[in-house]
Amino acid sequence: MANTYTALHYHVVFSTKNREPVIHAEWRDRLHDYIGGALRGLQAHPHGVGGTRDHVHLLFGMNPTQRLSDVVRETKKCSSAWVRNEMREDRFAWQDGYAGFTVSAPGLEAVRHYIMNQEEHHHERSFREELVMMLEKAGVAYNPRFLE
Numbered sequence: 001m002a003n004t005y006t007a008l009h010y011h012v013v014f015s016t017k018n019r020e021p022v023i024h025a026e027w028r029d030r031l032h033d034y035i036g037g038a039l040r041g042l043q044a045h046p047h048g049v050g051g052t053r054d055h056v057h058l059l060f061g062m063n064p065t066q067r068l069s070d071v072v073r074e075t076k077k078c079s080s081a082w083v084r085n086e087m088r089e090d091r092f093a094w095q096d097g098y099a100g101f102t103v104s105a106p107g108l109e110a111v112r113h114y115i116m117n118q119e120e121h122h123h124e125r126s127f128r129e130e131l132v133m134m135l136e137k138a139g140v141a142y143n144p145r146f147l148e
Contacts, residue, residue, distance in 0.1 A: 007105045011048070011115070012058045013134070014098040015127060021053035027087050031079065032056070036105055038078050039083065042071050047108055050115040055127050057115040072098050090107065097146075099131060101138050 023031060023112055032049040035058065037047040045061040062071060076094045083092040103111050112120070119131065128147055135142050 006064045008064060009061045009103040009108060010068060011101045011103050011111050012098055013055060015055040015095045017093040017095050019054045022092060023053050034082050035075060035079050038075050042074055044071050048112040048115045048117045052118050052122050059111050059115055060128060068100055
């Protein structure tokens, strides 16, 4: 085969520092738009960004030459600076770490729908409960002590 073809899609979740509920509804959509633009600037391909007051979900595709950890680190870095500068939230920061899951091309729409309806999902369960469910569904081993 003369070319390389890939479909590398990721669902990434990370929270605010100490899971503080500091992402205000008044500017949350702007933050999500900014994160989508940051992903495009990193040569990733955003399919959806959503979240609530204390965390975000990203759905995006990447090229095989990119590393997930680099894309997430740079997205968190520039988006936290944006919140501090544009929204005047001087102490805003993201929590260390993230959860990342691969998504098959046929599953993209279902995950995108899930991400875009975060407010609805969190009437029923907390972020921690959601994260545990996602980790267990994906078969990811975790230490509960590091979920706080």
